[in-house]
Amino acid sequence: MRPTLQTVADAVGVSRSTVSNAYSNPDQLSAELREKIFEVARKIGYPGPNPAARSLRRGRAGAIGVLFTDSLPYAFTDPYAVQYLRGVSEAAERYDSGLLLVPLAGDEKAGIHAVQNAAVDGFCIYCVPEWHWATDAIRSRGLPIVTSEQHDDDRPDVLYVGIDERGAARAAAAHLVALGHRQVAFLSDYVVPERITAPVHIASPEEVRYYTAGERLRGFRDAFAEAGVAWADITVLSAAANSREDGARAAAYALDRADRPTAILAVTDLLALGVLDALAVRGLRPGRDVSVTGFDDIPEAGAAGLTTIRQDPIERGRRSGELLLDPPDDPASRRVLLPTELVVRASTGPAPHGWS
Amino acid sequence: MRPTLQTVADAVGVSRSTVSNAYSNPDQLSAELREKIFEVARKIGYPGPNPAARSLRRGRAGAIGVLFTDSLPYAFTDPYAVQYLRGVSEAAERYDSGLLLVPLAGDEKAGIHAVQNAAVDGFCIYCVPEWHWATDAIRSRGLPIVTSEQHDDDRPDVLYVGIDERGAARAAAAHLVALGHRQVAFLSDYVVPERITAPVHIASPEEVRYYTAGERLRGFRDAFAEAGVAWADITVLSAAANSREDGARAAAYALDRADRPTAILAVTDLLALGVLDALAVRGLRPGRDVSVTGFDDIPEAGAAGLTTIRQDPIERGRRSGELLLDPPDDPASRRVLLPTELVVRASTGPAPHGWS
DNA sequence: TTGAAAGCGTTACCAG
DNA sequence: CTGGTAACGCTTTCAA
16 A cells, blocks of 8 residues: 555554644654654655645645647747747746646647646736637636736736737837838738638638737737738738748648738747748749848847847746746736847838839 | 634535535535535535545545656657657646656756655656666655666566667667668767767667667667777767757867767757757768768757657657556456657668778 | 644545 | 445644
């Protein structure tokens, strides 16, 4: 039989509480007794207080959960997600908390079970839209939650860390407007429920059900609408996933047309880098023949000379973790808006003549 | 008061077991009753079975722990570590298991507590040497363990996934030997207990207490010893951390000497890339003036034209996770040795004349 | 400083 | 298919 606290207590000849104190409240007993208890424990192979039992009794898990819509492996593929995780882990480490990555992918039933089984004190939700099937399961856990998406319902128990997605996207688009671009394409994943790489028709960004993609497309639209470019005159390209390959594939649909756009605005750097790849293949010069913007400013963006919106994913993760682990009483501080910055590089330039 | 299983049972008018079955054994009751139970649960705000209680009762946690010597944030900085995590997460996801990252950094006491408190069914240990202070705590949990380091004691309950570190390093060094290099430097982190960036004197690789660094240095030595180059004639450079910057800094000590080596062998790509940086600053041509080898073949290595040893960290992580979650009965299969491959790129070339 | 008793919320077993 | 009963292993008063 596996030894328990009781086993040790009996072996030493003290009560359970004393052994428990030896592990959890060292100042409640003499140093010698404590040492003796540890020694006996080692001898009979007692593995220390069972975490589940302790957590049950204490009512806290000592870990925070991180939820991704996309599969767990994806979290380690997307550089932005990795940075975010890094930030969360910094907070977790500082508060002596573990970090539990909860697999939400694939099977709906498995995902819900994973959420219900997660031994955590709260969730950092990274990319799970409000209407996702897991949302109910997450909420009904009744644990504190930090989201990165603004929600309509202002639930006071929901913490938030994010950026002004729409405003930032608008700034990127305004930059292109100022450069004279009028014939443009928007490139995004999660535009339509289907995971396809193709041009798609949507009546407006309001149709997009993913918060981030939707807000960014709204921002793009805002700036061009102001310049007199109607939504209907803008090509919307859907990418099956947020990857370089899908970005390149999607861009092809716009670049191989006779009336190719003078600029392509992507909702992420990864997609934008794909666009650059597609340009290179065709011998088109970024910033001269076709301007390209991204979003996030991942490390590769700098090397590629990509004009983009900079945001700090580590800070985002860190603040998320901190908010979860140490929520402020002041309601205003429970919603954090992080700054962004337009970084202009070589991938954008004046619109070529003869098109506008 | 927070509702419990009992609360729901009372509200519906059934026994606890029935409610429990509704959640955990759906085939033990009628679909209607099950639905009714869920409905009532929702109404009174029952968050579902408490994971701690469930885990206590069932005796399994539904998560695997991952341990890093370095701080949690570091795990997300090192590209190799990220890939490894990705692999582990693939296995976790497939087995419907969570992934708990346990913070082992900084304070010894906090780290030990973290290990003891981790609600997991086993550990994947990434870079924790056998003599690390956490080792006792980890072992005494009595849980299955997958290491990436060979241990002397052949504990049958310790699973292992790794590569032939020494043989692979030897292959890299043999490549340089064949190219005529005789005056060389080895660059490694964890050579000495102190975290310093400087040339160091160690009597032999056997002195190195970190498994990976030690084995790789041993491999380097083997090949050069065979070519008649004595250990004493080889410069050993220590890097304070496995980073590009420290690699460059350490390389400076060798490159700025009159009798600079014709080749520098680094134990990781990150360090080797730093060496390339140091060469560039000095106008030295890799593969011509100074040859450089790395280890791992991280993505950046290809772009930089770095000769290196390729290993597959995703596979390594995946196999580790699988081994932990589904250990084979056959003892032989409990130790997995993954293949490696010497990838020759532009950073190595014949030794310049006049030196050898 | 120590010990006895009372749960924490579940699930497993077994008889109905 | 249902419902008692008995753990699971611990922490936490509170009194000695």
